Amino acid sequence: MAIFNSPQNNATARKDQPSFASDTPAATPPSRESNAVADFSPSQVAPPRAAAPAPAPEPVAKESLIAADLTIEGKIEGSGHVRIAGKFKGDVNVQGNLRIEDGARLNGGVKARQVVVAGELDGNIQSAEKVELLPSAVLTGDVKAGSMTVAAGSKIRGHVECGWDASESAAPRRNGKAAEAAEPAERAS
Structure with missing residues (x-):
C-alpha cells in the first residue's frame, strides 16, 4: 500500500499501523518543497507460492x-x-x-x-x-x-x-476372392 505523508506526520505515524491521507489534519497541507515518502511494504507477508510449470506450447501446424x-x-x-x-x-x-x-x-x-x-x-x-x-x-x-x-x-x-490396414489390403483380389486362394484352383485345371 502506498502512503504519502508530509514529514510532520511521519514522525507521529507508527510503522506497524498505516496512516491514510484522511487521518491527517486538514489544517496542515503539505508544502511544495517537502518530499513525499512512499511506503511499499505489504501489511502482511504472503507465503511464497510454488510456480506451476508453464505448459509446453502446442506446435501449430501451418x-x-x-x-x-x-x-x-x-x-x-x-x-x-x-x-x-x-x-x-x-x-x-x-x-x-x-x-x-x-x-x-x-x-x-x-x-x-x-x-x-x-x-x-x-x-x-x-x-x-x-x-x-x-x-x-x-x-x-x-x-x-x-x-x-x-x-x-x-x-x-x-x-x-x-477400414483395411496395410497388411490386409496388400493381397491382390480377383472377383472378391484373395489371389492366394484362386491360384491353386487354376493350377488343378
Missing part, C-alpha cells in the same frame, strides 16, 4: 493455400496442411491434412493424413486415415483410407477400400 485465382502445376510435399481453392495439377504428399475447396480442382495423386473434398479431385487417394466427401465433391479415382464419409449429393467413380 497451412499453405493455393488461392482461387491461381493455377499451379508441380508437386507438393511437406509436413503441414494444404488447402486448395484454385487449380493444381500434380501430386500432393503431405503429412498433414488436405482440403479441396468448392470450385477448386486437383489433378493428381494424394497422400495425406485427412482429405476433405468439396471441389473436384481427378486422381487416387492413398493411405489416408480419413476421407470426407462433401455434397459438392466430385471424385474420379481410387480411394484407400481408414475411414470414409460420403455426403449425399457427392459423386464418386473408382475403387474404394476403407
Whole structure:
C-alpha cells in the first residue's frame, strides 16, 4: 500500500499501523518543497507460492493455400496442411491434412493424413486415415483410407477400400476372392 505523508506526520505515524491521507489534519497541507515518502511494504507477508510449470506450447501446424485465382502445376510435399481453392495439377504428399475447396480442382495423386473434398479431385487417394466427401465433391479415382464419409449429393467413380490396414489390403483380389486362394484352383485345371 502506498502512503504519502508530509514529514510532520511521519514522525507521529507508527510503522506497524498505516496512516491514510484522511487521518491527517486538514489544517496542515503539505508544502511544495517537502518530499513525499512512499511506503511499499505489504501489511502482511504472503507465503511464497510454488510456480506451476508453464505448459509446453502446442506446435501449430501451418497451412499453405493455393488461392482461387491461381493455377499451379508441380508437386507438393511437406509436413503441414494444404488447402486448395484454385487449380493444381500434380501430386500432393503431405503429412498433414488436405482440403479441396468448392470450385477448386486437383489433378493428381494424394497422400495425406485427412482429405476433405468439396471441389473436384481427378486422381487416387492413398493411405489416408480419413476421407470426407462433401455434397459438392466430385471424385474420379481410387480411394484407400481408414475411414470414409460420403455426403449425399457427392459423386464418386473408382475403387474404394476403407477400414483395411496395410497388411490386409496388400493381397491382390480377383472377383472378391484373395489371389492366394484362386491360384491353386487354376493350377488343378
